[in-house]
Amino acid sequence: MLAYLVRRISYGALTVLGVLFLLFILFFAITNPDDIARKALGEKAGPDVIAQWKTNHGYDRPLLFNNRTGVSGLAHLTDTLLFEHYRRMLTFDFGRSDADDAPIAQRILEGAGPSLSLTVPLFVLGLIVGVTLALFVAFFRETYIDWIVLVGCMLAMSVAILLYIIGGQYLIGMQLKWFPISGYDPNPAVVARFLALPVLVGVVSGFGADTRFYRTVFVEETGKDYVRTARAKGCGEIRVMVRHVLRNALIPILTNIVMAIPFLFTGALLLESFFGIPGLGSLTVEAIQGNDFSTLRTMVYIGALAFIIGQILTDISYTVADPRIRLS
Amino acid sequence: MLLTAAAGLLTLAACSNNPYPSADEDRKILYTSFQEAPRTLDPAVAYTTSSSVITGNVFDTLLEYHYRKRPYELIPGLARQVPEGRANADGTVNYRFELRAGVEFHEDPCFPPNAALGGRRTRHVTSADIAFQLMRIADPAINSPVRSNFSQVVGFAAFSKRLAEKRKLDPSFDGRPADAQYAEVGGIAGIRTPERNTLEIVLTHADPKILYWFAMPFTTPLPKETVAYYDGNQGRARLADHPIGTGPFILTIYEKQFRMILDRNPHWWGLADSKAPAVVLPVEGDPEDVSSGTIDKAYLGRPAPFLSRVEFRREREGIPRFNKFLQGYYDYGGIIKESFDAVIQNDRLSPLMRARGMRLDKSVEPSIFYIGFNMDDPTVGRAGGERSRKLRQAMSLVIDVKQYLELFLNGRGVPAQSLLPPGLYGYNRDYRNPFRKVDIDKARGLLKEAGYAGGIDPATGQPLRLTFDTGNTTTAGKLQYQFFINAWRQLGLDVELAATNYNQFQDKVRKGSYQIFTWGWIADYPDPENFLFLLQGAKARSNGNGPNTANFKDPDYDRLYDAMKNRTNDAERGRIIAEMLKILERRRPWIELYHREAYELSHGWLKNAKPTGLFSTPFKYLDVDATARAKSRLAWNQPVVWPAYVLLILAFAAIAPGIVTFYRERQ
Numbered sequence: 001m002l003a004y005l006v007r008r009i010s011y012g013a014l015t016v017l018g019v020l021f022l023l024f025i026l027f028f029a030i031t032n033p034d035d036i037a038r039k040a041l042g043e044k045a046g047p048d049v050i051a052q053w054k055t056n057h058g059y060d061r062p063l064l065f066n067n068r069t070g071v072s073g074l075a076h077l078t079d080t081l082l083f084e085h086y087r088r089m090l091t092f093d094f095g096r097s098d099a100d101d102a103p104i105a106q107r108i109l110e111g112a113g114p115s116l117s118l119t120v121p122l123f124v125l126g127l128i129v130g131v132t133l134a135l136f137v138a139f140f141r142e143t144y145i146d147w148i149v150l151v152g153c154m155l156a157m158s159v160a161i162l163l164y165i166i167g168g169q170y171l172i173g174m175q176l177k178w179f180p181i182s183g184y185d186p187n188p189a190v191v192a193r194f195l196a197l198p199v200l201v202g203v204v205s206g207f208g209a210d211t212r213f214y215r216t217v218f219v220e221e222t223g224k225d226y227v228r229t230a231r232a233k234g235c236g237e238i239r240v241m242v243r244h245v246l247r248n249a250l251i252p253i254l255t256n257i258v259m260a261i262p263f264l265f266t267g268a269l270l271l272e273s274f275f276g277i278p279g280l281g282s283l284t285v286e287a288i289q290g291n292d293f294s295t296l297r298t299m300v301y302i303g304a305l306a307f308i309i310g311q312i313l314t315d316i317s318y319t320v321a322d323p324r325i326r327l328s
Numbered sequence: 329m330l331l332t333a334a335a336g337l338l339t340l341a342a343c344s345n346n347p348y349p350s351a352d353e354d355r356k357i358l359y360t361s362f363q364e365a366p367r368t369l370d371p372a373v374a375y376t377t378s379s380s381v382i383t384g385n386v387f388d389t390l391l392e393y394h395y396r397k398r399p400y401e402l403i404p405g406l407a408r409q410v411p412e413g414r415a416n417a418d419g420t421v422n423y424r425f426e427l428r429a430g431v432e433f434h435e436d437p438c439f440p441p442n443a444a445l446g447g448r449r450t451r452h453v454t455s456a457d458i459a460f461q462l463m464r465i466a467d468p469a470i471n472s473p474v475r476s477n478f479s480q481v482v483g484f485a486a487f488s489k490r491l492a493e494k495r496k497l498d499p500s501f502d503g504r505p506a507d508a509q510y511a512e513v514g515g516i517a518g519i520r521t522p523e524r525n526t527l528e529i530v531l532t533h534a535d536p537k538i539l540y541w542f543a544m545p546f547t548t549p550l551p552k553e554t555v556a557y558y559d560g561n562q563g564r565a566r567l568a569d570h571p572i573g574t575g576p577f578i579l580t581i582y583e584k585q586f587r588m589i590l591d592r593n594p595h596w597w598g599l600a601d602s603k604a605p606a607v608v609l610p611v612e613g614d615p616e617d618v619s620s621g622t623i624d625k626a627y628l629g630r631p632a633p634f635l636s637r638v639e640f641r642r643e644r645e646g647i648p649r650f651n652k653f654l655q656g657y658y659d660y661g662g663i664i665k666e667s668f669d670a671v672i673q674n675d676r677l678s679p680l681m682r683a684r685g686m687r688l689d690k691s692v693e694p695s696i697f698y699i700g701f702n703m704d705d706p707t708v709g710r711a712g713g714e715r716s717r718k719l720r721q722a723m724s725l726v727i728d729v730k731q732y733l734e735l736f737l738n739g740r741g742v743p744a745q746s747l748l749p750p751g752l753y754g755y756n757r758d759y760r761n762p763f764r765k766v767d768i769d770k771a772r773g774l775l776k777e778a779g780y781a782g783g784i785d786p787a788t789g790q791p792l793r794l795t796f797d798t799g800n801t802t803t804a805g806k807l808q809y810q811f812f813i814n815a816w817r818q819l820g821l822d823v824e825l826a827a828t829n830y831n832q833f834q835d836k837v838r839k840g841s842y843q844i845f846t847w848g849w850i851a852d853y854p855d856p857e858n859f860l861f862l863l864q865g866a867k868a869r870s871n872g873n874g875p876n877t878a879n880f881k882d883p884d885y886d887r888l889y890d891a892m893k894n895r896t897n898d899a900e901r902g903r904i905i906a907e908m909l910k911i912l913e914r915r916r917p918w919i920e921l922y923h924r925e926a927y928e929l930s931h932g933w934l935k936n937a938k939p940t941g942l943f944s945t946p947f948k949y950l951d952v953d954a955t956a957r958a959k960s961r962l963a964w965n966q967p968v969v970w971p972a973y974v975l976l977i978l979a980f981a982a983i984a985p986g987i988v989t990f991y992r993e994r995q
Contacts, residue, residue, distance in 0.1 A: 289364075
């Protein structure tokens with residue numbers, strides 16, 4: 001187990017280094033620092049202002065090798081954009097935003113709360129709705145209820161999330177006037193009013209795929225021998241579904257859950273943007289729209305880290321869910 | 329399950345879509361939105377629309393724009409009067425500002441308690457605070473985008489240079505307070521503070537345009553205490569996020585990811601001097617803004633401010649912002665293209681919007697959008713002589729801007745006859761550019777005279793091949809360029825669209841490898857010079873990254889520009905401008921397209937919201953009828969609960985027979 005973990009983490013570390021190199025090519029080699037400066041300062045900025053901005057933001061270094069006068073020894077390699085990029089990312093010193101000079105780490109910390117306040121209830125409710133509905137249709141499999149829910153799931157999966165968002169805002173916020181169309185308030189006493197609609201929209205937009213996936217898992221399990229045995233022993237249908245089928249179907253469910261958990265921190269791009277929630281999803285969208293390259297590469301890096309961590313956690317979770325599994 | 333559903337329904341019944349606390353319902357709070365967070369609120373650096381809504385209301389300036397007069401006119405703000413230049417024997421020119429006495433900065437922990445002001449943490453403004461801010465603009469480390477605009481101040485550039493050199497030579501120098509550094513390098517020779525409330529600016533030559541910069545927050549008084557205190561260390565905010573000014577509003581909450589709140593300054597100088605020009609809502613001005621209801625007649629001559637608070641909520645997307653405006657939760661806003669036809673019909677508000685008491689205000693922005701020719705290009709530029717000129721004239725004659733505006737901008741623009749927009753000195757509403765109307769026959773004739781009969785290039789026997797370069801690769805952008813290309817195709821010209829990403833386009837511009845392009849310009853200040861300089865030969869892009877991207881160089885134009893640029897708006901200046909426009913009319917380095925028009929929607933309860941165009945809205949003049957607003961909001965936003973019951977019944981009706989059947993079969 002330990003050897004497996006060390007190997008798995010080493011692969012992860014190598015992947016991180018690879019991701020960082022790709023980020024370097026994208027954000028430094030393809031995009032010229034002059035262009036980054038011009039986008040940050042606007043078209044009216046003069047050459048001296050651009051040069052000063054590059055100095056202030058550390059973009060005035062050479063890409064790979066520093067051959068400037070006065071530079072000697074290791075500094076030829078360390079006083080470069082490549083080295084500085086790796087150093088900053090690996091030490092989580094993300095520096096300052098290209099757009100407004102604010103410390104990126106602070107912005108991430110500020111955004112994590114609002115993101116989690118949306119993604120955690122969305123995740124938990126989505127899971128409850130998905131699993132419950134899947135158990136329900138698996139229980140009533142091959143009846144018209146199963147058929148109706150499956151068709152509903154297919155329809156739900158076929159609609160783009162943007163339509164759910166705009167439709168939800170129009171129908172529930174604008175026509176029915178149940179909740180505010182958008183907005184946020186950090187006050188815990190009132191935040192639920194603002195989160196109700198995005199959570200509802202998020203659950204509705206996601207239930208189709210989740211329900212279909214979980215239903216497949218449950219239906220496959222219900223055909224197995226141990227289920228027949230449980231029934232033969234006189235177990236009630238609900239007990240069979242909840243105590244036996246659900247428990248044995250945990251591995252694929254866990255895969256889904258554990259993979260999703262790290263991404264709770266990176267927020268929901270469109271939901272946050274349309275509902276005015278100041279989380280990390282919004283931060284990413286803003287970085288894209290505002291040409292804030294330093295924030296954007298940090299968010300991409302964090303996303304990649306979240307993915308790698310999610311994969312490792314998934315592997316570990318298998319052994320927890322099923323003691324027969326041995327990682328080697 | 330039923331209990332849960334019932335609880336859900338009961339909760340729903342208590343729900344409301346009101347995003348604000350109900351306790352604020354009757355307060356004089358202006359609610360508006362912002363899409364993009366300000367990048368910085370440091371007045372030496374902030375230069376975007378998103379920041380100016382805050383800096384324009386938190387910082388007072390020595391001069392201000394008259395709220396109701398167009399063309400724009402300067403009035404005294406913190407200064408007692410608008411100064412006039414006084415020539416010195418050595419050719420330099422002095423502008424002397426006399427400041428109002430007794431103006432206080434906003435209360436803030438950066439100041440020590442002031443016994444003279446009742447122990448409040450503030451102090452009076454002096455001319456040294458403005459001098460300090462001007463030195464910050466000159467400071468290369470601040471990197472102010474307007475540094476070059478003050479180069480005519482005596483000793484301005486030399487100060488920047490001395491400061492940079494001193495920092496380079498002595499690394500410990502940079503660690504000292506900014507004001508100490510500035511004093512040590514000797515300050516700026518052309519910025520003097522002979523008395524506590526007197527500021528003198530000495531220019532190398534007469535330049536009345538300098539006064540416009542004193543109507544912008546760049547030149548606001550800034551206390552050195554704020555700069556020293558708000559350094560971003562030990563939990564303190566950064567100056568970029570914590571503006572301390574003297575204005576009628578104080579930024580009390582700045583959570584720029586989702587809300588910003590401006591509260592009325594209880595110690596604003598205008599409260600004690602309620603007759604000052606910058607305090608009173610002007611009686612004189614454009615009569616149409618009163619007759620149209622934009623300005624409420626009852627407010628004329630009354631001292632501002634009228635609001636107690638301005639609350640901005642962040643709306644990144646247009647659709648929710650507009651829907652909340654329709655619900656009455658925002659007091660004013662723009663129109664999104666998705667709803668344009670529902671809101672505007674026959675160029676006025678739709679009956680539905682009028683029935684809700686809304687108002688539409690239009691204003692032409694001081695801007696110009698144009699198609700430019702690279703005059704360094706051998707085919708379309710000056711090397712082609714008369715031939716190229718006639719080609720440019722012919723191409724100008726087939727662009728139907730009115731149709732373009734209808735197709736792509738919902739008609740929001742004024743077709744341009746010259747580069748000067750309405751509202752600026754030198755703009756002549758009766759002027760008709762003979763090459764800015766659609767005349768295909770004349771265009772074909774000119775093309776024939778140019779040697780390209782039917783658009784055929786005699787050198788190849790094929791249609792003349794030209795390239796339209798753009799840095800916009802979006803489908804919407806390409807469609808717009810295709811509109812121009814199709815127009816030129818009517819002449820038989822083969823114009824190819826070279827759409828690259830913005831960086832590659834910039835690179836092409838830097839290298840001069842482009843033929844035709846499109847660009848726009850929004851004025852910094854309301855002077856014709858701020859448009860005419862875009863075609864000055866010395867500012868050609870090929871001469872070192874100047875703004876003259878067309879690389880237009882005409883000795884007559886340049887001579888007239890020099891004669892015009894520093895003149896006051898007298899008859900001679902008007903004559904010179906007309907002559908310059910005639911040169912552009914004939915030589916056609918640009919095809920002038922349109923001046924952008926802003927459409928602003930507001931609810932009937934919002935008072936005095938006149939579009940400002942060039943400067944940010946001074947919230948001090950605005951007011952809301954909070955009672956009328958609360959009444960409308962209540963009427964427009966009653967929750968509709970019955971669909972929840974219907975949904976519940978439908979769900980039950982769909983599932984129940986299945987459950988019954990299932991159990992019956994199992995038994």
